[in-house]
Amino acid sequence: MDAKSDTASDVRFPGKGLSEIPYDLYTDEALYKQELKRIYRGPVWNYLCLACEIPEPGDYRTTFVGETPVIVTRDRNGDIHAMENRCAHRGALVCLKKRGNEKLLTCVYHSWTYKLDGSLHGVAFERGVGGQGGLAPGFDKSAHGLRRLRITVFCGLIFGTYSEATPDFETYVGPEIASHMRSILGKPLRYLGRNVQVLPNNWKIYNENLRDSYHASLLHTFFNTFKLNRLSQDGGIVIGAGGGNHISYGKSKTGYDHPDYQADGIHSLKDMQLQDPTLLDTVDESGEGMTTRILSVFPSLGLQCHYNSIAIRQVLPKGVSETELVWSHVGYADDDPAMQARRLKQSNLVGPAGYISMEDGCIGGFVQKAIQGVTGEVGIVPMGGEGVESSKARATEVSIRGFWQAYRAAMDM
């Protein structure tokens, strides 16, 4: 089959550069269908869930790859599997609940059962009833399991891919991103719960936002006001393999009185102080004074460590103009009660009501609304030049260009 035969979309980038982003990319239905196929079912590692969400044999949890429902299981040997949540018989959902514990997975429609690795176990009335009906003698049950995904587990995060061409995870993200992930998640994790936020915008707008180090202190004024994060702080950006993976980090104790903030009249409120400063009672777990770290893995993962709040953000497309953001918060398995309380208190910073994240819930919608009915026009990401390379500066859009580099490669655009 011609690789381009699914190309119904006529959206094109204006040139080879990464600084001009057509608005049609966020509104075109045909392109969206193509993305689900070429990106989510292509050579990428899709974040699925945390290993500590399914700790016991028989545990399962449902999630999505793109819009496709997926089951993640742990079998009796403790091995993890991922498979499509769609019966091989008539295509019904097999797992109806978000999570559970089962010996076998049973489709309610005709009671076909599957082992926890997705292989077909039993077919109701396989030999028919009273010697009549049933499966034909040549029916090969081993060829009718649930469609499996390749998985990998890195730092307690489970990823899945449809492609045999996806390289091993560390090669996929690059050594520096892998190293930062180990620094944040390199200990046994404890799952604290999740929050789900519905964003009224295309999934790529959130992926750009996640990589947009430039906006943080401009849109999220809580940062400025309490001197939590400014672009003049020590910090930097590392671009990982392929451009689509990145980390941006900052150290809060440095640089917050930089004169450029005064000169540009950036919105902040000098007289505002926390009445309860215990919100920011922080332990430096990085050992390097890092207070803000945002990391992304193309196309569906964000990982954040703000002070002592650690969360995984799963980006799920739900149609061309809706995105679901699943925030899974973790601590370490050996956290004492005081540390867990600290993480929960600092969870006020992020999530659907987060002091420094709630704006991200609406800003993508402001873009999505503004570009309706517009064709052939582009947004620009000129900050920090035109390239895709690691940077000490954070007043840059380098990571967004990195996203588009990975996107164009995956889409062959």
Next chain:
Amino acid sequence: MTAPISDDQTLYFRIERLYARYIRAIDDDRLEAWPDFFADTCLYKIISAENHDQGLPLGIIHADSRAMLHDRVSSIRRANIFEDHRYKHFVSGIEVHGLEAGVATVVANYQAIRIDIRGNAVLFSVGRYQDRIAIDRDPPVFLEKLVIFDNERVDTLLAIPL
């Protein structure tokens, strides 16, 4: 759920009045008055039923002092950016499940309709309040207020408290 233990009409009247004043303060955009419905040391938490029922502690707002509630209001008023909107709250099915040493344990259903600047009214949040109320104070105040919401998917953002 345990059965309600009290049918004391005065008690119910006082609790109902507390809820009425509480939701009116929020719905009328008198957020500065909102922390006054709580004791100095208090717990205010908005948490999904999904997390709560699994015994997981993560909420979307988690405040363990009245000062933190004041901070939340300051941030909403002066730092956070979002489109103007307001709620209309509806509270029903109030039941007193316990009364001990001047503290009532109360459960009630709530829903909050969100009205946006384009004129849409949508059901934004539905769930239950699970509260501990210092009923021996006049007016009564919340020692603990859990807002346990059933609709796990939070649309866009939550700025104004529930």
